[in-house]
Structure formats: structure tokens, C-alpha cells
Amino acid sequence: MxxxxxxxxxxxxxxxxxxxxxxxxxxxxxxxxxxxxxxxxxxxxxxxxxxxxxxxxxxxxxxxxxxxxxxxxxxxxxxxxxxxxxxxxxxxxxxxxxxxxxxxxxxxxxxxxxxxxxxxxxxxxxxxxxMELCYWVFGGGWGGVWISKDGDINYPSYDWDGKDSSLHVSNEPGYSIALDKLKLKTLFYKAGASYDNFEKILKEDESLPSGVLVGPNGDPGTLRAETILSGPGRCRLFRAVVGDDTFYERFLDIHEVAKMHDPSVAGAFISKLSSMGVDAAIKTDELYGNILAVAAGTLINSCKKDGMKPGIPLCLGGKPSYALPYFGPSCQKSLSKIGIYNYLRPSVIDESxxxxxxxxxxxxxxxxxxxxx
The missing domain is CATH 3.30.420.40 (ATPase, nucleotide binding domain)
Structure with missing residues (x-):
């Protein structure tokens, strides 16, 4: 032995x-x-x-x-x-x-x-x-953590009492960050997509809770960020962008088309379409990036008040983050417009x-x- x-x-x-x-x-x-x-x-x-x-x-x-x-x-x-x-x-x-x-x-x-x-x-x-960093993991939702330069977890969600107000935005960003519906409607409109269609998709998704159209703290004027900023969220966004248009299907084989409603695999096909320059996929990822910038701005501005250093890296993990080359540019551009210069990067662990x-x-x-x- x-x-x-x-x-x-x-x-x-x-x-x-x-x-x-x-x-x-x-x-x-x-x-x-x-x-x-x-x-x-x-x-x-x-x-x-x-x-x-x-x-x-x-x-x-x-x-x-x-x-x-x-x-x-x-x-x-x-x-x-x-x-x-x-x-x-x-x-x-x-x-x-x-x-x-x-x-x-x-x-x-x-x-x-x-x-x-x-x-x-x-x-x-x-x-x-x-070094000090934010780590965001995208999967079925959007999880995250803010790590100090000494390797400590800032604001962990221990002993949660079930109240949205008790969560720190850095630790449960997808659940605790509110996306304003009026702002979303504007972003959808600029992308040529229907926000109303997106809400319809949410309501028809049987895997989601009945209160999916209500944001944190019971606010009906907002959505929880992870309804969009997650693997399933990107799939829903694509469906809202394409609507009844099936033009994108000619760029996929019959088996891939059949899986476009399955969020566990559809992300890879959306990325394939983006890499081929298909307009619907490009619009989806630009919209995803712009919405991520809104949520990231909320998180970073809130954390600055709690001592977050400016410009720390935002490290992205999880399979949906593999699409960073497609949604990252619009997110980075939108962040710079509001004076935030943190950079999005793939997880070094995922890369290895x-x-x-x-x-x-x-x-x-x-x-x-x-x-x-």
C-alpha cells in the first residue's frame, strides 16, 4: 500500500x-x-x-x-x-x-x-x-461569484431566507438581477425581434414556474435575467428573433432542425449559424450580448459600491459561454458605451x-x- x-x-x-x-x-x-x-x-x-x-x-x-x-x-x-x-x-x-x-x-x-x-x-x-475576478457560469441558469484578490468568496448566499432582497447580485446574478421590460422591448425592436413573442415563448415553456413573467421582488415590470441570459434563454431568444421565418433551416441538416427547440443542444447549432453568417443567428447573438451588457452593468455598478476594483476580468464558464465569440463583441461594445471596461474572457479552466x-x-x-x- x-x-x-x-x-x-x-x-x-x-x-x-x-x-x-x-x-x-x-x-x-x-x-x-x-x-x-x-x-x-x-x-x-x-x-x-x-x-x-x-x-x-x-x-x-x-x-x-x-x-x-x-x-x-x-x-x-x-x-x-x-x-x-x-x-x-x-x-x-x-x-x-x-x-x-x-x-x-x-x-x-x-x-x-x-x-x-x-x-x-x-x-x-x-x-x-x-487575482480579483468575477466568474459567471451559464447553463440552465446564470450563476456567479465574485472572488477577492486573496481568494475569498465575496457575499456567498449562505443561509438564504428565500427573499430576493437577501441575495447579492454577484452570487446569484441570473436570479437576482432584474431586466426592465421597457428596456427589453427597445432592444428587441432594434434587433427586429418581437418582445411579445418572447413572452409568449416563456409562458408556453412548461419547465418554467407560473410566475416567470414577474421579476425579482415580485416586480411585474421586470424579468429575472436568467430567462434570457442562460443556455435555454439563448434558445428562446433565437425563436423570438426568427418568429415564423424558416429560412435558417436550409443551413442545417434535418436532424439539427429537429433539435432547434431543445435548449440542451440548440446552442451549438445557433453558433454554427452565426459562424456561417446567417442573419437570424447574428441578430440573436448581438441581442444576447446587448442584454448581457445591461445585466453586467447592473452587477458591476452595484458591486463597485461594495468595493469591487474597476476593470477586473469577467470569466465565463459553462457550455453556453462557448458562444462568447458571437455575443461577446456586442456586449463589450455596449459596456464601453456606459463607461465599463471590464473584459469578458473564457474560463481558463474550460480552456485547459x-x-x-x-x-x-x-x-x-x-x-x-x-x-x-
């Missing part, structure tokens, strides 16, 4: 399952494994037991001694209490109120820390850039082909060990 000290990084996802990585002290990946979501169990203790079992099995298979485990870092999709208890665990409500951090810490007797997945991604970004969540969980494990020492 190898006498090697190691970290455990755990990414509890809302999708396929919980991914885990065993890392040496120099951050070399020793072994990867996954607990499928179907094995999570129906309550917290079952989940903890399943995780403990797969961890012990894989540590043994790697030829390591569990006694040499230094610490555990966890990232998860959801909102946490300050002690690590799940408040809102995305797609797994049966675990709300359970403290998986404490369960693993007690079982393995090592320092254990847990953070939201967007916060973890930001910590991963900081571990490379070592690594998992932001897994690397973030590793950074969290290191932080847990430092706090104990």
Missing part, C-alpha cells in the same frame, strides 16, 4: 451523478469515480453511506491508505447553510435539510468543506489567475479542458486543510 497523502474532491451534480477525484498533494489526479444519481438513495443517510462506500472502495483500488486522506472538498448544485446543510439542493429536494459535509467529516475524521458549484468554479479560476467543478472542489479541500492548521 502506497504511503501517499491525498485529497478527495467531490462534485455532487444535479445531472448524471456525483463525480469524485483522488488527488495527490501536488494536484495530480490519481483516480476518478462516479456515484450514479440512481444510487443516491431516498434520504441523506443513505446518500452519505453510498458516498462513503464508493470512496473507500476506490481509495483501496488505487493502492492508497484511507488514513492518509488529508481533507475533502465538495461542490454542489444548490444553496447552502453556513454549516454546509443543504437549503435548496437542485433536483434532489429529498436532501434539503441534510448536512453531507458533516456526515463525511465525521465518518472520515478529516477537515471537510462544501461550496456552491458556481463558487467552486470561481475558486478554481482564482487558483490559476490569482479541465472540469471547473472538480478543480474547484480540490481547491476547497486545500482550504479546508488550511483552516484546520
Amino acid at each position: 502506497k504511503h501517499i497523502e491525498f485529497y478527495l474532491a467531490l462534485d455532487i451534480g444535479a445531472g448524471a451523478g456525483a463525480k469524485m477525484g483522488i488527488f495527490s498533494k501536488d494536484k495530480t489526479l490519481i483516480k476518478e469515480m462516479m456515484l450514479p444519481k440512481s444510487h443516491y438513495g431516498s434520504h441523506g443517510d443513505e446518500f452519505a453511506t453510498a458516498l462513503e462506500g464508493i470512496i473507500e472502495t476506490n481509495v483501496k483500488e488505487a493502492g492508497l491508505d484511507i488514513k492518509n486522506l488529508l481533507s475533502i472538498g465538495i461542490c454542489c448544485a444548490g444553496i447552502l447553510a453556513s454549516d454546509g446543510t443543504f437549503i435548496l439542493f437542485k433536483n434532489q429536494p429529498q436532501f434539503n435539510g441534510y448536512n453531507i459535509r458533516l456526515a463525511l467529516e465525521n465518518y472520515f475524521s478529516v477537515p471537510t468543506q462544501i461550496e456552491n458549484d458556481a463558487d467552486a468554479g470561481g475558486l478554481a479560476e482564482w487558483s490559476v489567475l490569482k 479542458g479541465q472540469s471547473a467543478n472538480m478543480l474547484g472542489a480540490l481547491v476547497i479541500a486545500e482550504l479546508a486543510l488550511k483552516k484546520q492548521n
Whole structure:
């Protein structure tokens, strides 16, 4: 058995399952494994037991001694209490109120820390850039975090009481930033798109809550930013721009056309159309960029009051951010018009082909060990 000290990084996802990585002290990946979501169990203790079992099995298979485990870092999709208890665990409500951090810490007797997945991604970004930054991750929504130059999470959403006013715009931007409907109508009009059609698309989307047309704090004159600024949002925007026009379909094959209403894959096809110079896709991405600039302006101006340094990088992660070459120019141009010169850049973690969540969980494990020492 190898006498090697190691970290455990755990990414509890809302999708396929919980991914885990065993890392040496120099951050070399020793072994990867996954607990499928179907094995999570129906309550917290079952989940903890399943995780403990797969961890012990894989540590043994790697030829390591569990006694040499230094610490555990966890990232998860959801909102946490300050002690690590799940408040809102995305797609797994049966675990709300359970403290998986404490369960693993007690079982393995090592320092254990847990953070939201967007916060973890930001910590991963900081571990490379070592500077103050904003990290935005676009997926089903728009998550984010503001990391200080010393690597601290500014304004985390711990112990959220459910009120929009309690959220800091830097930490839950897609949910907490309001987009004014009158301003949106103007931007849509300039792009030759129908805002009314966009609202119709929102109302017809059965995956969205009934109050989707009402913004933060119950304001009917606004929308939550992530209705547009997300992977599904870009797909909805494209549909609003094209309306009944099917001209774009001649640039796609029959299978791609059939998937244009599926937000999980449509983004890649919209980018394909933009790269081919198809007018509808170009207009969509210009509009997306202009709306992102409005939301980014709200975030940055708010954070300046809380001490954010001017010009820090805005690092974009998640699959929808791969379209940055298409929506980035209009966003950057619109930001400069309102005197904001922060630059949008792809995540350095995404560029390296690594998992932001897994690397973030590793950074969290290191932080847990430092706090104990």
C-alpha cells in the first residue's frame, strides 16, 4: 500500500451523478469515480453511506491508505447553510435539510468543506489567475461569484431566507438581477425581434414556474435575467428573433432542425449559424450580448459600491459561454458605451479542458486543510 497523502474532491451534480477525484498533494489526479444519481438513495443517510462506500472502495483500488486522506472538498448544485446543510439542493429536494459535509467529516475524521458549484468554479479560476475576478457560469441558469484578490468568496448566499432582497447580485446574478421590460422591448425592436413573442415563448415553456413573467421582488415590470441570459434563454431568444421565418433551416441538416427547440443542444447549432453568417443567428447573438451588457452593468455598478476594483476580468464558464465569440463583441461594445471596461474572457479552466467543478472542489479541500492548521 502506497504511503501517499491525498485529497478527495467531490462534485455532487444535479445531472448524471456525483463525480469524485483522488488527488495527490501536488494536484495530480490519481483516480476518478462516479456515484450514479440512481444510487443516491431516498434520504441523506443513505446518500452519505453510498458516498462513503464508493470512496473507500476506490481509495483501496488505487493502492492508497484511507488514513492518509488529508481533507475533502465538495461542490454542489444548490444553496447552502453556513454549516454546509443543504437549503435548496437542485433536483434532489429529498436532501434539503441534510448536512453531507458533516456526515463525511465525521465518518472520515478529516477537515471537510462544501461550496456552491458556481463558487467552486470561481475558486478554481482564482487558483490559476490569482487575482480579483468575477466568474459567471451559464447553463440552465446564470450563476456567479465574485472572488477577492486573496481568494475569498465575496457575499456567498449562505443561509438564504428565500427573499430576493437577501441575495447579492454577484452570487446569484441570473436570479437576482432584474431586466426592465421597457428596456427589453427597445432592444428587441432594434434587433427586429418581437418582445411579445418572447413572452409568449416563456409562458408556453412548461419547465418554467407560473410566475416567470414577474421579476425579482415580485416586480411585474421586470424579468429575472436568467430567462434570457442562460443556455435555454439563448434558445428562446433565437425563436423570438426568427418568429415564423424558416429560412435558417436550409443551413442545417434535418436532424439539427429537429433539435432547434431543445435548449440542451440548440446552442451549438445557433453558433454554427452565426459562424456561417446567417442573419437570424447574428441578430440573436448581438441581442444576447446587448442584454448581457445591461445585466453586467447592473452587477458591476452595484458591486463597485461594495468595493469591487474597476476593470477586473469577467470569466465565463459553462457550455453556453462557448458562444462568447458571437455575443461577446456586442456586449463589450455596449459596456464601453456606459463607461465599463471590464473584459469578458473564457474560463481558463474550460480552456485547459479541465472540469471547473472538480478543480474547484480540490481547491476547497486545500482550504479546508488550511483552516484546520
